[in-house]
Amino acid sequence: MINLTINGVKIEAEEGMTIYEAAQKAGIYIPVLCYHPDLSTFGACRVCMVEANGNLVTACRLPVEEGMEVQTNTREVQEVRLFNVELILANHNQDCQTCVRNNNCKLQEVSSFVGIDLQRMERIRRFQVETPVDDSNPFFHRDHSRCILCGICIRACEEVNGVAALDFAFRGYNTAVSVAGNKPLTESSCESCGECMERCPTGALAPVKQKTPEREVASVCPYCGVGCNIFLGVRGKQIVGVRGDKESPVNHGELCVKGRFGYDFVNHPERLQKPLIKKKGEFVEASWDEALDLVAERFKGITDKNGPNALGALSSARCSNEDNYLFQKLIRSLGTNNVDHCARL
Ligand code: SF4
Ligand code: SF4
Ligand code: SF4
Incomplete structure (x- = not known):
């Protein structure tokens, strides 16, 4: 020590x-x-x-x-x-009221701590660099007028995600964080994981959809077998955001694009809520009893006619381990090992 x-x-x-x-x-x-x-x-x-x-x-x-x-x-x-x-x-966009990070901004915190004198600020304030907001990415915006050139996004992209899509470009007042060729994010090697946005101390990198959750619910990302631990930000019955669990030994708080931004399906109006059975070429809604009876009847028909190995079953990574375990038990109890699992969707 x-x-x-x-x-x-x-x-x-x-x-x-x-x-x-x-x-x-x-x-x-x-x-x-x-x-x-x-x-x-x-x-x-x-x-x-x-x-x-x-x-x-x-x-x-x-x-x-x-x-x-x-x-x-x-x-x-x-x-x-x-x-x-x-x-x-001096050249920072100070329209805090319209910034998604208002009241949750490191620059506000530090400005308040050092005691910024507003009148003095008015005198030394310089022009803002006019760079259009990059809204090419469907999940988060890049607004250069709120960027403080701290380089956190550049280091996050390289050190956390290993992509290195970002770097400083240009000089003097024109210095900016950019991707190769100063193109929109979607035309770069960016994977939209949002690790940069998650750590940006200002509103320069901010989610397109931003609602403050009422509460958080611990969960596991349903997309793939990695099983990243997450907190779902919830408002009423709606998921309004996801953040990685820093304490988790699985992902240490990190997430990929699917885990961080792919939660729209939960409340999507077109999400299937009831089973559908094809009748006369059209899918019609059915009860679970009706659907399960039909599956059992068809399974029996196939195994009676061609033996159990004529059956094959695919499970989903979106199910829990317990669900997948029960599914393979069910299929094996029908006399076949033809059961598999899509590790990534
Ligand atoms: S983390 Fe945010 S404020 Fe810092 S350089 Fe990147 S975009 Fe700018
Ligand atoms: S979203 Fe991910 S890949 Fe894209 S710039 Fe940010 S950290 Fe890099
Ligand atoms: S889809 Fe991405 S966030 Fe979800 S468990 Fe897999 S790696 Fe983690």
Whole structure:
């Protein structure tokens, strides 16, 4: 363990921890924008500046040292942080009322902490770069006017999803996060997993459909055999969002495009709610008893005529393990091993 002081308080930190991590562990707040616990550190936003042994350093990158003396709130630290946040806000779209992240925005949190002076902001405010919103992706928008160039999306795409579809492009005021060739997202290698959107600290990457859930229900993604653990955001009887369960050893909070965005089918008006039986070439609604009797009768007809191996059955990855287990038991009890399962839909 390493012994150090933060704001005069003696604390212990594990070797290799950064000043920011040590402060967090000790319950001392240091503002951050480009830091994300899932990702490598970047040190670009400079709002985590602190004084360590008399020098101004970025707390998110510098490891703790034995006997280190850290101050997180000196006048100089406060001035540097304020200046850096002002620079970020100078050309930021500040129409918070229409932003989906309003009241859940890291930039709002940090601006409020450093104490932005609105009148001063009016004087130093610069033009906004006019870049159209990229709404090519059906699941989330990219709005450059709300981007703070923290690079979290770039690192998430590379380090979490291994795709590296994003990077910084252009220079100076025109610097932007872009895909190869500055094309719309849908014309890039992006897989629409939403890992970037999930971690974006502002409204620059935001879901197309956004409703705050009333409550969350723990569940398992029904799409494939990986079985990612999820929380369904629910409003009344409607699913309005999905997030991965960070505590899950299966997916550590990560999801693919199907798990994160593919929940519309649950409340879709065209979803089949009752069995259909084809009568005179037309599908007509039937009761479950009627449908199951028909299946049993047909199964019996086939096995009586051609033996049980004339039957074959396919189960679904959308069913639970228990359902799939019972299904293969049922088919084997009919005398055949012709039973399979679509591991991915
Ligand atoms: S889009 Fe979001 S995550 Fe990416 S750089 Fe901009 S603010 Fe950061
Ligand atoms: S949605 Fe996934 S693949 Fe696409 S840019 Fe974001 S992290 Fe990368
Ligand atoms: S479909 Fe995607 S989110 Fe769902 S279990 Fe499979 S990998 Fe996980």
